[in-house]
């Protein structure tokens with residue numbers, strides 16, 4: 001007999017990408033920024049660490065919300081800071097979804113959405129994407145009619161493609177909320193900053209943003225949600241009282257105030273992304289044009305698992321992905337490699353390894 005709720009007993013649980021704890025790896029598997037955070041962030045955290053750590057942090061993160069609101073040109077009541085943007089996704093699922101509701105997201109996309117749906121024992125509807133990662137109108141219409149929540153990463157993962165605002169508007173459910181996950185928004189050629197919130201129906205869209213990718217702060221755990229204050233007020237009821245700590249809030253404010261640093265790093269990533277895309281194509285891969293800090297590469301003849309293993313034997317980590325029940329894939333199973341954009345030196349080493357693994361014997 002299991003003591004767990006039936007849905008918890010049934011589910012497998014989300015498995016994050018490998019995080020090796022020994023050194024010497026070229027780590028291109030979980031889309032971290034290869035560059036360090038702003039020195040102003042390190043200074044702010046150090047200063048905060050010398051402050052009153054014996055006291056609880058501000059439960060609402062008032063100073064942080066002001067900084068984020070200034071950047072996005074909204075009122076601070078539109079912002080909720082969270083322990084990574086994954087936490088704001090958790091709050092959203094807990095606040096809006098129970099076992100009678102349907103949650104929908106494009107497939108393939110971020111697998112965590114399905115895990116969060118399982119935690120609520122909700123129904124999950126995959127919005128099957130076309131083979132070229134475009135929307136299927138029929139699937140979109142069904143989601144719009146039936147879903148309480150639609151979750152969409154923009155740019156998408158693992159493909160890195162960006163959807164237009166018009167496409168996203170058609171995804172707002174008739175009786176629910178669209179969650180726009182902008183974890184990679186700062187890497188797009190034309191970065192977006194919640195402009196969409198002003199065009200979307202009021203109170204029906206939540207934008208989520210992360211410090212883990214563009215701000216080089218995956219180790220700090222900070223993200224935030226942006227939405228109409230009525231939605232934010234509901235999410236606050238669900239969160240832990242002190243979900244963000246003094247140090248991460250200080251880091252976040254300093255990071256937001258040094259836009260130059262983030263913009264310089266994302267520009268470097270875009271330049272390397274272009275070069276990496278051409279080099280992978282020259283090695284025989286099909287590569288989706290990416291607007292994120294990773295690329296989705298598939299090889300027409302080689303086993304993606306074998307390539308992943310071959311690279312791993314050389315201490316190069318990329319993400320091997322398997323998506324099952326994809327109607328547009330051969331045998332219904334889509335596999336591929338999601339490769340983060342590292343520094344130029346890291347990418348060069350990955351490309352050398354890749355050249356050895358796929359060989360030139362075709």
Ligand SMILES: *Cc1c(COP(=O)(O)O)cnc(C)c1O
Nearest residue numbers: 084085086110153183210212223
């Ligand atoms: C990395 C990622 C996140 C979450 O990042 P946090 O580290 O929790 O801020 C959210 N959504 C997508 C699609 C991601 O790839």
